[in-house]
Structure formats: C-alpha cells, structure tokens
Amino acid sequence: AQKVTQAQTEISVVEKEDVTLDCVYETRDTTYYLFWYKQPPSGELVFLIRRNSFDEQNEISGRYSWNFQKSTSSFNFTITASQVVDSAVYFCALSEEILTGGGNKLTFGTGTQLKVEL
Amino acid sequence: DGGITQSPKYLFRKEGQNVTLSCEQNLNHDAMYWYRQDPGQGLRLIYYSQIVNDFQKGDIAEGYSVSREKKESFPLTVTSAQKNPTAFYLCASRGGSVPGANVLTFGAGSRLTVL
Numbered sequence: 001a002q003k004v005t006q007a008q009t010e011i012s013v014v015e016k017e018d019v020t021l022d023c024v025y026e027t028r029d030t031t032y033y034l035f036w037y038k039q040p041p042s043g044e045l046v047f048l049i050r051r052n053s054f055d056e057q058n059e060i061s062g063r064y065s066w067n068f069q070k071s072t073s074s075f076n077f078t079i080t081a082s083q084v085v086d087s088a089v090y091f092c093a094l095s096e097e098i099l100t101g102g103g104n105k106l107t108f109g110t111g112t113q114l115k116v117e118l
Numbered sequence: 119d120g121g122i123t124q125s126p127k128y129l130f131r132k133e134g135q136n137v138t139l140s141c142e143q144n145l146n147h148d149a150m151y152w153y154r155q156d157p158g159q160g161l162r163l164i165y166y167s168q169i170v171n172d173f174q175k176g177d178i179a180e181g182y183s184v185s186r187e188k189k190e191s192f193p194l195t196v197t198s199a200q201k202n203p204t205a206f207y208l209c210a211s212r213g214g215s216v217p218g219a220n221v222l223t224f225g226a227g228s229r230l231t232v233l
Contacts, residue, residue, distance in 0.1 A: 004160075009158070035221070037224075042226060043206065043208075043226050043227040043229075044224050044225065044226040044227065045208065045210075045222075045224040046224075047221045047222070047223075050221060091160065091161070105163055105166070105176070106161075106163075106222060108153075108160040108161040108162075109160055110158055110159060110160040111160055
C-alpha cells in the first residue's frame with residue numbers, strides 16, 4: 001500500500017528563517033510521481049511541484065527548493081528566507097501509476113502547518 | 119478564468135438530512151474527484167470519475183453518493199448514512215492522458231457542519 005508520512009505536524013519560524021518540511025513515502029511501484037501542494041487559509045490546494053521517480057535532480061524555484069532522494073524515499077521541501085505569506089498547510093502526495101479503470105489517485109500525507117511570524 | 123467552483127462554501131445540516139455539494143469545472147477536464155479533509159488526517163478520496171456517466175468508489179465512499187451526468191459537473195451527496203459528516207470537502211479535476219502524472223486542480227472547498 002502507498003503511504004506518505006509528514007512527521008512534522010506544525011512548525012513555527014520567524015520571518016527570514018529557512019525551513020525544511022519533511023516527506024517520506026512508501027510504494028512498491030517503480031514508476032510514481034510525487035507532489036507538493038500548499039493550502040492557504042482560504043482552503044484551496046495550490047500545486048507547487050511534481051517530480052517523477054526517474055528524475056532525482058533537485059529543483060529550485062525562487063525561494064523554494066526540493067530534495068528528492070530515492071535511497072531514503074524522501075522528498076523534502078525547503079523554503080529559504082521564509083515570509084509571512086508562506087504560512088499555510090503543506091501537503092506531500094504520492095500518485096499511483098495507473099489505477100484499475102484509470103485514475104490519478106493521490107495518497108496525501110497528513111500535512112505540515114507552517115506558521116511564519118514577524 | 120478556468121477553474122473549479124464549489125458551492126456552498128459553508129453548509130449546516132441537521133442530523134438525518136441528506137445534503138448535496140456542488141462542483142463545477144470549466145477546464146474541460148475528463149476526470150473529477152472528491153476528497154474529504156479532517157484535521158490531522160490529510161485528504162482522503164471519496165469518489166472519482168474518469169468520464170461522464172461513470173464513477174468509482176475511493177477509500178471512504180460509505181455514506182456518500184455521486185453522479186456524473188455532465189462533463190462539467192460532479193455533485194456529491196452526503197447521506198444520512200454517513201456517521202461523521204462534519205468535514206471540509208474538496209473537489210478536484212484532472213486533464214491530460216497520463217493519469218499518474220497529471221496535476222489535480224482543486225476547488226476552494228465546502229465546509230459541512232452537522233448540528
């Protein structure tokens with residue numbers, strides 16, 4: 001069974017600090033996709049990044065960076081110089097390759113609440 | 119702008135009543151999904167639909183029903199059989215031809231409270 005673990009329930013930082021959100025996954029598939037979504041207080045999940053299992057290159061997008069390591073089944077997310085607007089719940093998710101009858105079933109972690117204070 | 123519209127945003131229900139949550143998308147996406155979010159439990163899949171007039175149960179379908187009569191619409195009914203319906207409900211859709219790879223687009227959610 002697929003599983004995503006986000007052990008950090010809540011993290012509080014002061015603005016401008018760097019923060020890393022951890023994500024550990026379990027799957028038997030050799031082809032899979034990993035995602036990070038941001039859920040601000042408004043409630044809508046916003047897509048941040050997708051990574052397939054064959055691409056272990058780290059990625060940087062502005063203040064955001066992602067570290068994918070298959071050897072440790074981890075896909076960690078770092079925010080550099082955090083800002084108050086980064087305050088949200090962040091979800092890591094794992095996608096099964098193909099479901100019976102088709103489908104894109106995402107298995108979500110329980111989320112990490114990030115609070116950035118002035 | 120293309121997107122997903124969920125309504126109502128807040129809904130209160132008395133025990134024993136059925137309620138229907140609306141989800142409409144204008145993204146021309148084939149697949150649509152309903153997730154339930156509870157504090158500390160992440161998102162769990164209720165139902166999903168790949169094409170019109172077809173849908174499959176997710177992990178927690180008991181007490182829920184759906185229909186997919188139009189490509190744009192995927193309403194969710196929370197029936198009186200759902201023992202603990204108070205939650206935040208999120209609708210999503212997906213386009214593209216590679217199910218595992220494609221990004222889900224989410225609506226803003228509907229918060230249901232049972233009084």
